[in-house]
Amino acid sequence: MVNTLSHLGIGLLIAAVAGLSSRQIKIVAFMAILPDLDFILNTLLLAVDQNLNHQMYNSMYYLLGHREFMHSIIFVSFVTIYVWIREKDRTLLIASAAAIFSHIYLDYITSWKMRPFFPFVTEASTIGAIDFFDPVVTLISFIPIVHILIDRAKKNGIRNGFLNGGNDWFRALISGNHSKLYRQLLVIFTIWCLFNPIAKIFLVSAIEDVEGHNIDYQGSYPVSPGKFLSAYSYNDTHYRILVSSYWSGVEKSTFVPVYSGDTSEFMPYVSRVELLYDSSLPGEVDYPVYNVSASGTNVTVILRDARNPYSQYWAYFKTEYVFVFDTEVGDYQVYIGRHGQYSEPVPVNLFE
Incomplete structure (x- = not known):
C-alpha cells in the first residue's frame, strides 16, 4: 500500500545503501516523507477558502493543496539546494534528493493526479502504472520498517519462537546483516518502477488495436495489480468503459450514458x-x-x-x-x- 510509511521505508532503503551516519539517515528519512506534510498547508487553505475569491483560491490551491506544489520538481530543487548549503555533503545531498524524488515519483506512478512540473505545466497528470495496493512496492518499502521494529523488540528483550526460530531471513535482519539485502531491494524497486510505465504502454496499445479507437494512457487507471480501468468517448451520448489486464487483455466492457x-x-x-x-x-x-x-x-x-x-x-x-x-x-x-x-x-x- 503506497502511503507515508511506504515513502519512509524507501527513504530508509536509500539511506542504508548510501552508508550514512545515524543523523544523516534521519535527515534522509525526513526528506522521504516531507512532501506529505503539505496536508498542513491544505488544512490552512480549507480554513480560509471562504474568504478568497475564485482566482485567489485557484492560485492558493496550486501552492497549498495536497499533492500540489510540495509534490513538484521545483520543490525538490529548493529542498536539495538547502540541504547542500546546510550540510555540504555530496553523498547526503544525493541521498536526500533521491528520497524526496522517490516520494513524488511513487505518487505520480500510482494513481494520484498531480502537477509535478508546476509552475511550468499547470495541467494535472498521472502515469498511473502501479496500483495503490501494489504488492511489490508494499513489501519492499515495509521491510526496513519491520527490521526497525524487530531490532527495537530485540533491544527491549522481547523473545519468542517467531523471532528466534529457524527463519534465516528474520535472523539476518535481527543480526544487522541487511546491507546487501537493502541494495538488492532498492535495485528491484527501481526496476519495477521503471518497467511498469513501459508495460502499460504496450497494454494500452493492445487495447487500442482491439477497440479500434485511441485510448488515453493517463485515463487508464490501475484498479488492482495488473488491471486497469479505461474509458473513451464512444459517441456524443455514451462512453465506453473497459476493464483490462496484462494477462487477459480486455476482460469486460460496458457503455455509460453521458446524460x-x-x-x-x-x-x-x-x-x-x-x-x-x-x-x-x-x-x-x-x-x-x-x-x-x-x-x-x-x-x-x-x-x-x-x-x-x-x-x-x-x-x-x-x-x-x-x-x-x-x-x-x-x-x-x-x-x-x-x-x-x-x-x-x-x-x-x-x-x-
Whole structure:
C-alpha cells in the first residue's frame, strides 16, 4: 500500500545503501516523507477558502493543496539546494534528493493526479502504472520498517519462537546483516518502477488495436495489480468503459450514458455545470456524466466520472458534485460527496 510509511521505508532503503551516519539517515528519512506534510498547508487553505475569491483560491490551491506544489520538481530543487548549503555533503545531498524524488515519483506512478512540473505545466497528470495496493512496492518499502521494529523488540528483550526460530531471513535482519539485502531491494524497486510505465504502454496499445479507437494512457487507471480501468468517448451520448489486464487483455466492457434524467428541458443547467466545473480545482473528473432532476423550483445536476461504479477504492472516481439551482432566485449551492457522504454546501468561489 503506497502511503507515508511506504515513502519512509524507501527513504530508509536509500539511506542504508548510501552508508550514512545515524543523523544523516534521519535527515534522509525526513526528506522521504516531507512532501506529505503539505496536508498542513491544505488544512490552512480549507480554513480560509471562504474568504478568497475564485482566482485567489485557484492560485492558493496550486501552492497549498495536497499533492500540489510540495509534490513538484521545483520543490525538490529548493529542498536539495538547502540541504547542500546546510550540510555540504555530496553523498547526503544525493541521498536526500533521491528520497524526496522517490516520494513524488511513487505518487505520480500510482494513481494520484498531480502537477509535478508546476509552475511550468499547470495541467494535472498521472502515469498511473502501479496500483495503490501494489504488492511489490508494499513489501519492499515495509521491510526496513519491520527490521526497525524487530531490532527495537530485540533491544527491549522481547523473545519468542517467531523471532528466534529457524527463519534465516528474520535472523539476518535481527543480526544487522541487511546491507546487501537493502541494495538488492532498492535495485528491484527501481526496476519495477521503471518497467511498469513501459508495460502499460504496450497494454494500452493492445487495447487500442482491439477497440479500434485511441485510448488515453493517463485515463487508464490501475484498479488492482495488473488491471486497469479505461474509458473513451464512444459517441456524443455514451462512453465506453473497459476493464483490462496484462494477462487477459480486455476482460469486460460496458457503455455509460453521458446524460440521464430530464435533460431536454434543463440542458442549460448542464451546460452551466460544465463551465463551472472546468474552472475549478483539483479537477478529478476526466469523463463527466450528468444526472438531471427537478423538484419544485430547484434543478439538481449531479456530476460524476463515468468510471465511478467500476472502481472500488479509487477516491477520485467516488467523488460527486451536486449542483442545486434555484430557478426563481437564480443562485445555486454545491455539495461534494465522497463515497456517498455529502458535505455541507461548499463555497461557490471554488467555481466562479
